Amino acid sequence: MKRATCIPALLLACALPACAAAPSECWKLRKNGREAQPCFEQLTQSRNAYERAEGFWGLEQWEQANAQFRLATQPQDSPAQYKVRWGELLHERFNDSDAANLFREALAKDPNNAAAFLGLGTLSADNFDGRAAQYAGKALTLDPKLAAAHELLADVALLNEDRDTAISEADKAIALSPDAIDAMAIHAAVEILADRPPDAWFARIQSATTGKGPGVAETYARVGRQLELHYRYEDAVPYYRKAVVSDPSDWSAHSALGIDLMRMGQQDEPYKELELAYNNGYRDAATVNSLRLIDSYKNFDTYRDNQTIIRLNKSEAAILLPYMQAELHTILSTYEQKYKMTLPGPVQVEVYPNHEDFAVRTTGMPGLGALGVTFGEVVAMDSPSARKPGDFNWGATIWHEMSHVFILTATNHRVPRWFTEGLAVYEEGQRAPEWRNRLTPDVVVAIRDKKLLPVAKLDRGFVSPDYPAQVIVSYFEAGSICNFIGEKWGQDKLLDIVHSFAKLETTPDAIQKNLGITADQFDIQFLAWINQKYGSQAAHFDEWHQKLKQLVEAMQQKQYDAVLKDGPAVLALYPEYVDDANVYELMAAAHRERKDAKSETATLASYVQAGGQSPDALKRLADLQSAGGDNSAAAATLERLTYIYPVKDEVLHHKLGDLLFAQKKFAGAIREYNAVVASNPVDKAGAEYNLAQAYLAAGQRDKAQDSVLAALEAAPGYRPAQKLLLELNSSPSKSN
Numbered sequence: 143m144k145r146a147t148c149i150p151a152l153l154l155a156c157a158l159p160a161c162a163a164a165p166s167e168c169w170k171l172r173k174n175g176r177e178a179q180p181c182f183e184q185l186t187q188s189r190n191a192y193e194r195a196e197g198f199w200g201l202e203q204w205e206q207a208n209a210q211f212r213l214a215t216q217p218q219d220s221p222a223q224y225k226v227r228w229g230e231l232l233h234e235r236f237n238d239s240d241a242a243n244l245f246r247e248a249l250a251k252d253p254n255n256a257a258a259f260l261g262l263g264t265l266s267a268d269n270f271d272g273r274a275a276q277y278a279g280k281a282l283t284l285d286p287k288l289a290a291a292h293e294l295l296a297d298v299a300l301l302n303e304d305r306d307t308a309i310s311e312a313d314k315a316i317a318l319s320p321d322a323i324d325a326m327a328i329h330a331a332v333e334i335l336a337d338r339p340p341d342a343w344f345a346r347i348q349s350a351t352t353g354k355g356p357g358v359a360e361t362y363a364r365v366g367r368q369l370e371l372h373y374r375y376e377d378a379v380p381y382y383r384k385a386v387v388s389d390p391s392d393w394s395a396h397s398a399l400g401i402d403l404m405r406m407g408q409q410d411e412p413y414k415e416l417e418l419a420y421n422n423g424y425r426d427a428a429t430v431n432s433l434r435l436i437d438s439y440k441n442f443d444t445y446r447d448n449q450t451i452i453r454l455n456k457s458e459a460a461i462l463l464p465y466m467q468a469e470l471h472t473i474l475s476t477y478e479q480k481y482k483m484t485l486p487g488p489v490q491v492e493v494y495p496n497h498e499d500f501a502v503r504t505t506g507m508p509g510l511g512a513l514g515v516t517f518g519e520v521v522a523m524d525s526p527s528a529r530k531p532g533d534f535n536w537g538a539t540i541w542h543e544m545s546h547v548f549i550l551t552a553t554n555h556r557v558p559r560w561f562t563e564g565l566a567v568y569e570e571g572q573r574a575p576e577w578r579n580r581l582t583p584d585v586v587v588a589i590r591d592k593k594l595l596p597v598a599k600l601d602r603g604f605v606s607p608d609y610p611a612q613v614i615v616s617y618f619e620a621g622s623i624c625n626f627i628g629e630k631w632g633q634d635k636l637l638d639i640v641h642s643f644a645k646l647e648t649t650p651d652a653i654q655k656n657l658g659i660t661a662d663q664f665d666i667q668f669l670a671w672i673n674q675k676y677g678s679q680a681a682h683f684d685e686w687h688q689k690l691k692q693l694v695e696a697m698q699q700k701q702y703d704a705v706l707k708d709g710p711a712v713l714a715l716y717p718e719y720v721d722d723a724n725v726y727e728l729m730a731a732a733h734r735e736r737k738d739a740k741s742e743t744a745t746l747a748s749y750v751q752a753g754g755q756s757p758d759a760l761k762r763l764a765d766l767q768s769a770g771g772d773n774s775a776a777a778a779t780l781e782r783l784t785y786i787y788p789v790k791d792e793v794l795h796h797k798l799g800d801l802l803f804a805q806k807k808f809a810g811a812i813r814e815y816n817a818v819v820a821s822n823p824v825d826k827a828g829a830e831y832n833l834a835q836a837y838l839a840a841g842q843r844d845k846a847q848d849s850v851l852a853a854l855e856a857a858p859g860y861r862p863a864q865k866l867l868l869e870l871n872s873s874p875s876k877s878n
């Protein structure tokens with residue numbers, strides 16, 4: 143049935159429902175910044191529920207649109223396309239799971255529906271699940287004229303750092319549809335990322351439209367988003383601003399602007415923008431959670447010195463601040479030497495005890511570790527208290543994130559994802575061998591199955607993973623590449639490569655120029671190196687798995703002799719494995735049963751060296767080392783534990799304080815006794831008294847006096863404190 147259409151200018155005069163414009167024409171008016179309201183109003187008067195749905199949608203009357211779509215899709219023979227459009231509405235209104243169901247239902251009705259595949263592709267792209275290109279490709283085989291599918295492919299390719307494909311897909315979209323302004327936006331983004339002027343593309347967008355309105359706003363927001371996802375947070379801001387100027391009611395762009403500004407460490411303007419979006423009904427998870435996060439700032443205190451700004455939750459600031467401040471200063475001086483540069487201003491580190499709060503900072507960001515994330519000179523990370531003890535090492539995380547801060551600064555935010563992630567992983571291992579790149583079972587399997595990516599394509603392992611573990615595997619691979627370069631060509635080459643990326647050289651060029659071989663040759667050499675290092679673990683993975691199971695069963699049946707006899711051979715198959723049911727802990731437990739403290743100590747020490755982080759195992763090791771008379775080893779073990787779980791553990795700080803005090807390491811003892819005091823100990827007087835003694839030993843008499851008075855305030859009759867106070871008062875000395 144051919145539809146009667148109206149000339150837009152005559153729409154107002156067009157009273158009969160049969161005379162209403164096709165929905166697609168109303169949308170086109172809207173996209174191009176022309177008056178579309180009357181057109182949509184006409185549609186709401188239609189006798190056809192589907193057209194009414196489109197009309198209400200265009201008027202942003204979401205509930206009515208939803209209700210009309212429900213009505214329109216009820217008849218068995220309703221077109222599949224209605225479900226596709228309904229799915230697109232739900233996607234726009236933050237309900238991706240129902241949207242996906244609708245696209246699938248549409249495909250059940252019509253397996254050749256290209257738009258439904260495109261809808262699934264759009265959802266995949268937004269969720270970085272790696273299937274977007276596959277869906278868009280499927281849509282194009284069904285409908286080779288679908289320009290929007292080429293636009294999606296261009297968008298995804300640019301995220302994957304495959305700029306040639308991005309350009310050619312954008313060109314295909316424009317060839318099919320001269321007003322494919324999203325494709326022009328991709329072209330503009332490519333130019334900006336290459337530090338070339340994008341003006342010609344924006345001029346084309348302007349001339350294809352009225353120069354304002356939702357379509358233009360979306361192109362600016364698209365450019366902003368690409369820049370943001372390429373670490374160019376500051377450069378993204380003006381494009382988000384242009385988006386909200388082009389269409390002041392583009393609430394999604396207001397929200398994106400707010401979140402981008404938050405990433406840069408701002409607070410007031412983000413709040414204003416996010417609240418505006420929220421109050422106008424734009425309530426996706428990122429907007430809602432970001433507002434909630436800003437509200438939670440009242441629970442945080444901010445600590446500044448000349449080089450650092452640290453924002454900590456009030457409930458744990460007293461414990462964490464001394465560790466974090468000291469570590470940050472060590473990091474700054476180490477990286478300043480290593481990267482031969484200083485940061486332009488203080489670095490801001492935010493530490494979130496509630497993982498949900500912190501997670502919002504990463505919303506919409508692909509491939510980044512869930513433990514920390516860097517935005518220019520702002521680092522947001524989990525607090526150790528946000529994670530299960532033993533799951534997380536805040537020390538390794540902060541060294542990792544701070545490497546990003548330096549590399550983003552050094553390259554003016556022009557570094558491929560694989561390299562900055564690789565270098566950050568590499569730096570963890572440089573700081574402490576037990577924090578080095580972890581060979582997890584996922585990684586061993588990927589090596590065995592030859593799934594490592596060529597270096598020139600490694601970015602897509604982070605952004606468009608082909609299998610769920612590929613992100614983790616890509617971190618490992620990128621880190622190992624930096625290890626390989628450092629080992630074979632020297633650490634200085636890593637810095638040379640940083641400088642190449644700052645000059646916008648591509649990965650193959652940077653490798654050729656600094657290492658003197660092609661990217662393909664590099665891949666061959668790197669894989670040979672990996673194979674030499676880990677080939678044996680990969681080849682024996684199944685055997686290891688089988689034998690580990692037998693070992694666990696033997697342990698469950700208390701066959702300790704069997705565990706001790708067979709354990710070393712299983713361990714040798716894969717010594718890097720330190721997760722659940724690892725051989726180290728099994729053997730240590732068997733040694734303990736056999737009351738062989740010496741062997742238990744040695745086994746647990748190997749476990750820690752291999753990267754084991756179970757707090758219970760570390761505490762046991764420290765106790766064994768203490769009992770064996772090696773107090774300095776015990777202190778070192780407990781100091782490792784303070785990087786894993788320094789919170790909610792008064793006993794740890796007390797023991798470590800005592801060990802350090804006995805070794806006359808008074809600064810460390812003061813830090814630990816302070817942590818005991820901050821832990822709200824049962825024996826507050828005793829904690830203050832210990833602290834007073836450490837201050838006195840360090841020559842800080844004033845602070846010793848404060849602490850001893852605090853001890854007496856908690857327990858006025860506490861004899862040792864009374865005695866110490868008397869001592870302090872009777873032998874006045876120069877105050878420190």
Ligand SMILES: [Zn+2]
Pocket residue numbers: 510511542543546562563566
């Ligand atoms: Zn990272």
